[in-house]
Amino acid sequence: MIVPALVVLLLAAAPVAGSNPITVTGHAWAPFISPMGEPYRAHSTSEDALALWFARADRNRDGAITSDEMMAAADRFFASLDTDHDGEIDPDELNQYELEVAPEIQTAMKTMRAPGSAKPRRREGIDDMLGLTGALQGAARYGLLNIPEPVAAADTDFDRGVSLSEFRAAAARRFQLLDSGRTGKLSLAQLQGIREAQLAMKRNPSGDDGRVGNGLPTAD
Numbered sequence: 001m002i003v004p005a006l007v008v009l010l011l012a013a014a015p016v017a018g019s020n021p022i023t024v025t026g027h028a029w030a031p032f033i034s035p036m037g038e039p040y041r042a043h044s045t046s047e048d049a050l051a052l053w054f055a056r057a058d059r060n061r062d063g064a065i066t067s068d069e070m071m072a073a074a075d076r077f078f079a080s081l082d083t084d085h086d087g088e089i090d091p092d093e094l095n096q097y098e099l100e101v102a103p104e105i106q107t108a109m110k111t112m113r114a115p116g117s118a119k120p121r122r123r124e125g126i127d128d129m130l131g132l133t134g135a136l137q138g139a140a141r142y143g144l145l146n147i148p149e150p151v152a153a154a155d156t157d158f159d160r161g162v163s164l165s166e167f168r169a170a171a172a173r174r175f176q177l178l179d180s181g182r183t184g185k186l187s188l189a190q191l192q193g194i195r196e197a198q199l200a201m202k203r204n205p206s207g208d209d210g211r212v213g214n215g216l217p218t219a220d
Contacts, residue, residue, distance in 0.1 A: 037105075071168055071175075088163050
């Protein structure tokens with residue numbers, strides 16, 4: 001049988017199996033989900049994802065985040081989610097956020113092990129997923145506020161879309177929740193203390209920490 005010349009060329013150009021392996025590395029360290037739902041992921045056990053967000057939000061580098069700076073961070077993240085640039089995060093864009101941008105917030109994600117821990121993974125039970133055990137849910141497992149879905153939660157008129165004005169209003173409210181002392185600014189140390197308090201909240205009585213880990217579950 002005569003093999004067409006094009007096929008011969010394609011076969012010659014194809015890489016030999018195993019000659020150029022593709023390596024995908026997943027990190028089991030905790031992400032940080034910002035108050036507005038933006039995910040930040042550490043690349044080593046010594047890197048603090050909360051500090052990564054703080055450094056980006058602190059635009060004037062004065063060591064504090066103001067309401068205006070948090071609003072600017074919200075505007076930037078909103079623009080990245082509003083992919084069709086119509087001024088609203090619609091259901092399709094919200095779905096993309098939950099499935100692709102921040103899959104860690106999904107309720108049924110596996111519970112991940114802590115950095116450096118050899119503790120085996122386990123699947124969340126139905127009681128965990130429904131919040132019946134007192135476990136933190138969704139983004140609350142990785143953030144500063146007990147808000148399982150920070151983007152959808154900004155939809156105050158329940159029209160299944162989040163406008164920029166709604167998102168900015170949510171940013172203002174969430175800043176006030178974090179700024180309990182009404183100082184008008186948030187320091188990194190203050191936010192780290194809030195995170196520790198959030199971690200100490202009642203969660204799964206089995207002892208597994210549903211907050212730590214990433215959104216890349218491996219096959220059993």
